[in-house]
Structures are given as structure tokens and as C-alpha cells.
Amino acid sequence: MAPPTTLKLTNRSPKQPIKKLPAAIHLPADATVEDVKKLIAKEAGFSDYNRIGLFYPSTRKTLKDRKALIAEDKEVADAGEVLVKDLGLQIAWRTVFVVEYLGPILIHIAAVAARPYLLKDPSMSPSQWLSFGMIVAHFFKRELETLFVHKFSANTMPARNIFKNSAHYWLLSGALCAWSIYYSPWSLAARADQPLVDAVGTVLYLFGEISNALVHLYLSSLRSAGGTERKIPQGYGFSLVTCPNYMYEVLAWVGIILASRDWSVALFILIGGVQMFVWAKGKERAYRKEFGDKYKKKRYVMLPGLA
Template sequence: MASLTTLKLTNRSPKQGIKKLPPSIDLPAGATVEDVKKLIAKQAGINDHNRVGLFYTSTRKTLKDRKAVIAEDKDVAEAGEVLVKDLGLQIAWRTVFVIEYLGPILIHGLAVAARPYLVKDPSMSPSQWLSFGMIMAHFVKREIETLFVHKFSANTMPARNIFKNSFFYWAFSGALCAWSIYYSPWSLAATADQPLVDAAGTVLYLFGEISNALVHLYLSSLRSSGGTERKIPYGYGFSLVTCPNYMYEILAWAGIIIASRDWSVALFIAIGAGQMFVWAKGKERAYRKEFGDKYKKKRFVILPGLL
């Protein structure tokens, strides 16, 4: 397999193919998937190598690990060929997350700041202020983790996806939750007067947020800077579920639900939990495939006894 020196290239979409795609390229020793993308981009006149997508000829699935030595990939070596596609304008994953989480911060901040100009009584109840603080702190934490903690296996994603990805956060945890908590005539937080309930929500929220942050820091420590390697995680919650970071995030949002008493917050995290379940199932399959018997299989991926 390691003797592969020439790689045949074929447009994955002949009708919308890369016009200047070379029929083949010579592979330098130890060339990675990312190296191949750079070679193709240079020869095809593509200004950003991240636009180049490589796919297996047999399954037409993408070659995900950009740091993998392409000659050591069994399927590629046997075929001696990959399919190539221009993925279009790209944007960094880190930038996508920063924009996603910025929405709720701006919307909730503006919603509270605008109350004196939009309602007769601009004062907010303790429960409303608590809900505001929880939501703002959550997304500020997410921004800090995005900038300084998370390590991404992929460099970029198609730029058009940012609108789809951001809509969920800006519309649901941003606009919908802000309106329902601070402005809706049916807001339970506006009339709440149960300090013990607020305290219970706060304790659950802090436990979830702190635990989620600890798991993120641990996961970051398992990957080298710029690397794509995967290791088997152990410890804080990993004996219970595949992705304890999702479990703790759901618990934190459960704390916000208790404090806000709001249906919109419950709707947001219910939809989010559904997506997290899909991601966690995929991660469980990946762990089982990559590590085999070394990995202790999990029955539940995000919530013990439930999901």
C-alpha cells in the first residue's frame, strides 16, 4: 500500500466538475490527505485547498482525516484513485461557532436593554434576571471555549452552511427565548416568586456548566494542536455515556428551564438534544470501529437510561 506513487483523479460530479483537474498527480513520500488537496488545488487553479473534497471511489464517502497518509489508506491504495469535488467557498469551523454563539448574546443583551423603551414597566423579576444571567454566561463560556479550548479535526465547512447552523441559535435560544422570557404576557419568570426553585435551578446549572467545561478541557488534551488523532476518553462521565459533555450541557439547560419556567427554553434544548443524540451515536460507532475491543461499548450515548 505504501508503494502508491501516482494517484488517479476523477471528477465526482462530471457535469459540475473541476475544469482544470489533472488526470493524476505524483505523490511525494508520506503525502497526507491535506497534502493531496494542496497539490490538486495548485494544479487546478483553486485558491483555497480546503475547497477540494476527496472521496472514495467505492463508497463515494469523504476522506475525513486530513492528516492521514493517503498511501496507507487501504481503499485508496487498492483503487489507485480518488474522486474529487470543488466544495465551494469555505469558512473556518471556529468562525462558524463564534458567529453561532454571538447571536444569543447580542439578542438577549439588546432585549433587556430595550425594555425601558418598549414596555411601561421596565423592571424585571429576580427569576428573569437569573435566566438572563444564565443564558448570557452559557454562551460567553461557549465563545471562550471556541476560541481557546476546542481543537477541530476539520479546517473548514461550506460557507453557505453558516446560515443554516446559525439560524437555530439566533432564532430559538436567541429571539424566541428572549421574547418569551422578557416580553411575553405569559412569561412565568416575570411573576415567579419562589427563591428555592431559583436556587435549585442555579445549583443544577452550575453543576452542568462546570462539568461540561471540565469535559471539554479533557477532550482538548487528548488531541495535539492541529492534529486529528482520536483517543479513548475515560473518567468524568465517560463510564456512563459516550458523550458526557452533551449530558452535562442538557443538565445545565435543565437548570435554566427551572429558573425561567419557560416553554421556549425547553423547546430549544429538546431540539438540541435530538441533534446531540445523532452526533453521539455517530461518535459511538466511530469509537467501536476504530478501537474495537479496546473500547468499552456504551448502551446510552448522552443520558443514562434514556438516550
């Protein structure tokens, strides 16, 4: 049996130290980053080990892979030390996503249901109904993927993030889009009478949503249950961009823009697209760093010829 490893522990934030942080802990040779968090949490009196953040002493960057073996991390092994920080109250990633996507569903349903009580003419145009169906179906699909498809490399995130993350969906794709499409006197969807535009939007939407779902199912198949390992993705769209799921997401929302003819929908996906671009750039950097020459570098990370 391999001898235990002694790991020195130092508070990363001296002004906000973990008061009961032990000076060091003894670990078996096969201890993972997650095991270290659990041991520290037990010694320091934390009921949730996910509150424990571990950082490299030299770069002060986080140890991201919770399943990685501490003994195989050269930087930690050479230093014999990690920095430790209390990350605060945590909430599960899956819970955050469920809450984020539930908002637009409830808001759009409520907005349509309230029309008979708020408007003299509660009837909606075919384009308004189409927009309603597209938006609600999109977020319902996201809820199903969150519950049954996605696998998360991290267990939790700081609980305070749920308010910031939810605001983007609840306020923009929820409240703003619902008002602009169903109630605004300038709503183009209310006056739309161009079935061809609706048809084109529907085709784009269905292609984007189905393709996005296929990519998500494929990415989920690359990771074991509860695992954090990554593999080089190939196939449907991956020869074009780093993150084809984002590409298909944008295409689906272009379909919604055509159906709704609405500026608020365009604003929502513009803001979301910028964030997806940042994530995709990070994903490309991570693939290049982890897989080196085995990975075929991509010039475009999200939209061929654009980004």
C-alpha cells in the same frame, strides 16, 4: 527515499466538474490527505485548498482524516484513484461557532436594554434576571471554549452552512427565548416568586456548566495542536455515556428551564438534544469501529437510562 506515488484523479460530479483537474498527480510516499488537496488546488487553480473534497472511488465516502497518509489507505492504494469535488466557498469552523454563539448574547442584552423604551414597567423579576445571566453566561462560555479550548479535526465547512447553523441559536435561544422570557404577557419568570426553584435551577446550571467545561478541557488534551488523532476518553462521566459533555449540557439547560419556567427554553434544548443524540450515536459508532475491543462499548450515548 521512497518512490513517488501516482494517483489518478476523477471528477466526482461529472455535471459540475473541476475544469482544470489534472488526470493524475505524483505524490511522495509520506503525502497526507491534506497534501493531496493542496497539490490538486495548485494544479486546478484554487486559492483555497479546503474547497477540494476527496472521496473513495468505490463507496464515494469522503476521506475525513486530513492528516492520514494516502499510502497507508488500503482502499485508495488498491484503486490508485480518488474522486474529487469542488465543495464550494469554505469558512473556518471556529468562525462559524463564534458567529452562532454571538447571536444569543447580543439579542438577550439588546432585549433587556430595550425594556425601558418599550414597556411601561421596565423592571424585571429576580427569575428574569437569573435567566438572563444564565443564558448570556452559557454562550459567553461557549465563545471562550471556541477560541481557546476546542480543536477541530476539519479546517472548514461550506460557507452556506453558517446561515443554517446560526438560525438555531439566533432565532430559538436568541429571539424566541428573549421575547418569551422578557416580553411575553404569559412569561412565568416575570411572575415567579419561588426562590427555592431558582436555587435548584442555579445549582443544576452551575454543576452542568462546570462539568461540561471540564469534559471539553479533557477532550482537548487528548488531541495535539493541529492534529486529528483520537484516543479513548475515560474518567468524568465517560463510564456512564459516550458523550458526557452533552449530558452536562442538558443538565445546565434544565437549570435554565427551572429558572425561566419557560416553554421556549425547553423547546430549544429539546431540538438541540435530538441533534446531540444523533452526534453521540455517531461518536459511539466511530469509537467502536476505530478501537474495536479496546473500547468499552456504551449502551447509552448521552443520558443514562434514556438515550
